[in-house]
Amino acid sequence: MSQVLTVGDLKPSLVATLAETHDAPVLPTDPGERAAYLAEHGSDVRVVVTSGRFGVDAELMAALPSLEAVCNFGVGYDTTDVAAAQQRGVVVSNTPDVLTDCVADTAVGLALDVLRGLSSADRFVRGGDWSAGKSFPLMRRLSGKRVGILGLGRIGRAVAQRLEAFGCPITYHSRRQVDGVDYAYAASPAELAAAVDILVVVTSGGPESANLVDRTVLKALGPDGWLINIARGSVVDEDALVDLLVSGGLAGAGLDVFAHEPKVPDALLGLDNVVLLPHLGSGTVETRAAMEQLTLDNLEAFLDRGELVTPVPESVR
Ligand code: 8YV
Numbered sequence: 001m002s003q004v005l006t007v008g009d010l011k012p013s014l015v016a017t018l019a020e021t022h023d024a025p026v027l028p029t030d031p032g033e034r035a036a037y038l039a040e041h042g043s044d045v046r047v048v049v050t051s052g053r054f055g056v057d058a059e060l061m062a063a064l065p066s067l068e069a070v071c072n073f074g075v076g077y078d079t080t081d082v083a084a085a086q087q088r089g090v091v092v093s094n095t096p097d098v099l100t101d102c103v104a105d106t107a108v109g110l111a112l113d114v115l116r117g118l119s120s121a122d123r124f125v126r127g128g129d130w131s132a133g134k135s136f137p138l139m140r141r142l143s144g145k146r147v148g149i150l151g152l153g154r155i156g157r158a159v160a161q162r163l164e165a166f167g168c169p170i171t172y173h174s175r176r177q178v179d180g181v182d183y184a185y186a187a188s189p190a191e192l193a194a195a196v197d198i199l200v201v202v203t204s205g206g207p208e209s210a211n212l213v214d215r216t217v218l219k220a221l222g223p224d225g226w227l228i229n230i231a232r233g234s235v236v237d238e239d240a241l242v243d244l245l246v247s248g249g250l251a252g253a254g255l256d257v258f259a260h261e262p263k264v265p266d267a268l269l270g271l272d273n274v275v276l277l278p279h280l281g282s283g284t285v286e287t288r289a290a291m292e293q294l295t296l297d298n299l300e301a302f303l304d305r306g307e308l309v310t311p312v313p314e315s316v317r
Pocket of ligand 1: 051052053054073074075076077099279280281283284
């Protein structure tokens with residue numbers, strides 16, 4: 001029986017490679033078939049290959065008593081129960097660095113789009129308003145706006161570097177102050193939001209950051225402030241975000257992630273001051289190929305010598 005199990009609807013070429021080189025099946029999605037599969041084969045599985053969209057929760061982990069490693073396609077691994085993995089001595093890898101540039105590019109693209117109204121202007125042209133003689137309203141300038149980075153990790157720094165080139169002064173908040181950076185530090189998310197025009201959420205997901213951007217933080221950003229989220233929907237209180245966007249309590253938002261993907265709150269669909277993306281931050285041919293390779297490198301390193309190339313911090317002893 002195969003020691004490797006694929007969990008989730010992963011990149012087709014990755015699924016094919018896993019099937020060819022390791023005879024790895026895909027865990028059935030139908031609840032009955034899945035339970036039957038796990039009852040029969042669960043104890044054979046040593047390594048799961050999955051992605052940030054699916055992961056290995058506590059229930060699945062319990063059904064895999066011989067599990068030793070989870071190789072996660074994606075930098076975020078909040079869908080895998082890392083605490084349960086740690087308790088069991090199951091190690092977890094992710095795909096950092098290779099996606100930093102593309103995710104940071106997406107954040108800048110969202111900021112430029114929502115402030116200048118590019119997507120809404122595109123709808124204006126396609127809908128015939130321009131050719132009918134109407135004028136598109138004046139929008140807002142990105143260059144020089146005060147930017148707050150919530151989570152100054154690898155991706156946060158890459159966003160900051162890009163926006164520095166737009167002449168944007170940068171302030172940040174992270175759990176700890178970061179050594180060797182010149183950016184101003186804000187003591188809390190609310191203090192950060194109050195000090196900037198654009199708040200970019202780049203912090204990792206999971207229980208520790210759930211609703212970190214709550215109603216108080218969003219109100220501190222205020223009616224002249226924009227929110228950009230390329231992290232996880234769980235980091236932002238989505239009900240509060242929708243309320244404030246609908247009532248004018250925020251100027252706008254650029255969102256690549258949502259609390260209940262692929263569900264997007266209906267109230268956002270009709271708003272022109274909001275840009276909505278289908279969680280495509282890392283979604284380029286080049287970056288997804290690099291993520292695929294790094295996922296396979298982790299798998300091979302683990303099967304060959306019991307080591308991961310890029311273990312998540314909780315897996316480093
Ligand atoms: C991926 C992501 O789309 O890396 C992450 O954490 O959110 C994205 O790059 C996702 O992991 C694939 O499911």
